Amino acid sequence: MCDVCGCGDVRRVSIDVHASLLGDNDREAAHLREHFTRGGVLALNVMGSPGAGKTALLEAVARSLEGRLRLSAVSGDLATALDAERLERAGVVSAAITTGSACHLDARMVHDALHDDRLGVAAGECDVFFIENVGNLVCPAIYDLGQAANIVVLSVTEGVDKPLKYPVMFRKADLVVISKVDLLPHLPGVSVEALAENLARVMPSVELIALSATTGQGLAALVAWLERQRARPALIRRV
């Protein structure tokens, strides 16, 4: 009986298909990972809140590389191909994945997108493949997409408490990019130090880059990080 109103508890459907669906995704992700490894493609899962600056970051990286690496990307959104169009203009061969109502990308969606030969992933004609996930600081974290590493983008405008409130995402991050740092002078109480401190409370080891896609601050460090990832003996990461 419910204490509030004395009503009987409503019976809930509680079929546990979640584990099964995730197991399915893991199998498809392992298959994707084979594609990436065989082709020598560094696949990166780029996650963060809506408006954290994921697309702006990738545009800035592409422009700063000036064609030195072959970049391609898929961009996930519920609707529109706006991000893929922006990336394409910045020199990243891009395809949009429109999810309809889904809050994350899964391995099947990414695998289907690889059928677009322009991306060059299947043929190994791509150096870095960015998987720009749906803007969401929760759900994308638990779907393996065969990536070599996770980049989580966190903008300073979101406040300093986000690592504590969304620990699942940050625990999965190989790199946290603190974005929009050019806005820091207008945000009292927000600092990269305070963010780093909160990240350290949820992540075993924090690797972070403070970046502004507007001023270019941090871009060189991010490109150097990319190069280090490419130089790793295997592009396979523990998941």
Place this chain on the structure above:
Amino acid sequence: MCDVCGCGDVRRVSIDVHASLLGDNDREAAHLREHFTRGGVLALNVMGSPGAGKTALLEAVARSLEGRLRLSAVSGDLATALDAERLERAGVVSAAITTGSACHLDARMVHDALHDDRLGVAAGECDVFFIENVGNLVCPAIYDLGQAANIVVLSVTEGVDKPLKYPVMFRKADLVVISKVDLLPHLPGVSVEALAENLARVMPSVELIALSATTGQGLAALVAWLERQRARPALIRRV
């Protein structure tokens, strides 16, 4: 066969329990709605991205009301009770709902929280009950929580394209609060007009308030909106 690599398609688990779970939630939400209606409580589902400024907005409303209305709230987060603590300090009787890994609140979680007598909802000793949802611009939109209306908070720092990319959420909004407008001078290309234009492309009729919790701009309009909602003949909304 997969064109990319010639592999056979992996069989997917495709049990459709989603509709069933939502049906279950709808029944619990209807029950919650009875609580709210019977108690004369205006229940509002406050949604938006992580860091959109949901808590800051509720704090500002509470301070501006100066005790004229009895306010209570639940705050959903994966971890921590930080938001509930902030609201409590602002004069809102508050309880935290920590979801663990869940990306949204459901009607059962809210109903369970009402067992906290301090909230005063079950006893009708509350005028406005804020349900501050998990920061997420996708999933919370589809879970009815018995609310009379939905407030979606969208910060100017998220950029102008969010209504187009997350239409499901904005279609469900009764009121869109454009937050952090004090930062507009530092965000080239972002304006309330551009946001309104994009909202109009996905919402049948747009009601929006441009607000800054820092300067107080828009607070009076938001309080007036709250009063109009309270004056509606029935607090029941079509879902």
